[in-house]
Amino acid sequence: MDATQALFPATREAALARWQQFLPRASRYGALRNRVVSGHPDVTRLSAAIRARLVTTEAFVGSLLETHRFEAVEKLVQELVWxxxxxxxxxxxxGVWSDFRAEVARIRRQADPAVLARAEAVMAGRGGIAVMDRFARELIETGYLHNHARMWWAGYWIHVERLPWALGADFFYRHLLDADPASNTLGWRWVAGLQTRGKAYLPRRSNLENYCAPEFLADPTGLERLDDAVVSAAPLPAESPTERIAWRPLPERPEASALGSGRWGLWMHGEDLSVERSALADLRPAVILSVFDARRVAAFGMASPRVAYLKTALADGLDRAGRHFACHAEACETGEGLAETLARVAQERGLAGWVAMRPSVGPLGEAIPSIEAALARDGRRVLWCRRRWDEQAWPQASAGFFGFWEKARRRLSAGAGDPRQSELSFR
Ligand SMILES: Cc1cc2nc3c(=O)[nH]c(=O)nc-3n(C[C@H](O)[C@H](O)[C@H](O)COP(=O)(O)OP(=O)(O)OC[C@H]3O[C@@H](n4cnc5c(N)ncnc54)[C@H](O)[C@@H]3O)c2cc1C
Known part of the structure; x- marks a missing residue:
C-alpha cells in the first residue's frame, strides 16, 4: 500500500477501519471540521471511498444514527447528504457537465498563451502565495485537499488570479482521488458564483488565519494578496440557462422477466464497488467483469495517484464480488475502449448482456450510448439499475440544497426509511 492509500483508504476493509476510528469523534465534527491541520484528523478522509462506493453513504449515515443522537451528528449527516x-x-x-468539458477544450485551444502559462505556474505551485502553492503541491502529491482548502484554492484561482474556473476544475478533477463530476464541477461553480448566481466565495486572509494550523502560514509570502480589503469577486462569465431534464426512474434490480433464462454478466465499475451489498445481491451472474479503460483514463489526464487508487479499489470490489457471487470474476485492462470490451467479453462468454449500476453524469455516463450501441450490434443489452437511496434522493435535487436537506433531515431524524435496515451489516 502506498503512503497516499494509508491516509485515504482504497479498500472496503480499510474504509471501515478508518470509520471505526473516526466514529467516537463524530459528534465533534461540526465544531472541528473547518480546521485545516496536517494529516486531516478532524475529517473522515473517506470521500474517495464513498465516491467509489466501497461503502455507501447510507451505511455511514446508518452507523452514525445507531451510535449517536441525530442532533449530535447532524452536521456530518448533512455533509454526507450534500x-x-x-x-x-x-x-x-x-448539460452542465458537457458544457464544462467543452469549455475546458475551448480554453486549451483558444486561450491567450499568457493565461495558459500563468495557469500552469499556479497549478505547479509557483503562483507566489506560499500557502496556496503548498495546497497545489499537496493536491498533486496526495490527491487530496481538505474542503476548506479546496474552497480557498478555487477562490484564489478564480477571484485573485482571475483564471477561468473550468481550467481550475479540470486540474482538481485530474488529481483528486475522490474526483467526482458533480461535487467537483458544482463546487467550483459555487465558488465562482455561478451555482447560486452572484454569490461567490472569496478566499480571505482572516479566514485562513482563523482556520489554518500555524505550519501552513509559517511562510507568509504573498498573503497580502488575500487581504480582506483587497479580494473582490471576479466578473461572472456569461452562460446560457441550464436545461433540466425529466427524471427517468430505474429499478434497483432487473425484473425477472427482463432477465428471462439468459446468461447475464455483472459489470462492476468505479462508481459502485459494493454491488454485493445492494438489491443485486441475489443475482446469479455467469461472470463479473471490471474494466480499467486506459483510453478514457488518458483522455481525462488522470494523475498517477488517482489511477493507482482506482486500480486498488477496482481490485478490491472485484475480489469481494467474486467471493459473494461465487462465479468467475475477471479484471480487464483495455486500450480498445470500454464499449468494445463489454461487447467482446459478452460475445466470448455467450452472455445475453450485462447487468450494471447505471453510471451517473460524467465520463462513465457519457459512455452509456456507445455501450448500448456496441451490445445492440449483436442483439445484446445492458439492464441498468440504481440503488433505492439514489432513486429516492436524486430527483429531489430540483432546487436549492436547503429544501433538499429539510426533506432528508425529516426522514433521517425520524428514522423513517430506516437506514439501519439498508446496507449496514458491516460489523
Ligand atoms: C471546489 C471544490 C471541489 C470539490 N471536489 C470534490 C470532488 O471532486 N469529490 C468529492 O467527493 N468532493 C469534492 N468536494 C467536496 C468536499 O471538499 C470533499 O467531499 C471533502 O473535502 C472530502 O474530504 P472528507 O472525506 O475528509 O470530508 P468530510 O468532511 O469527512 O465529509 C464527510 C463526507 O461528506 C461528503 N462531503 C463533505 N463535504 C462535502 C461537500 N462540500 N460537497 C459534497 N459532499 C461533501 C463527502 O462524501 C465526504 O467524504 C469539493 C469541494 C469544493 C469546494
Missing part, C-alpha cells in the same frame, strides 16, 4: 444533492442536481442537468 454529495447526494450534487449528484442529483447534475443528473437532472447533464
Amino acid at each position: 454529495r447526494d444533492y450534487w449528484k442529483g442536481w447534475l443528473e437532472l442537468r447533464p
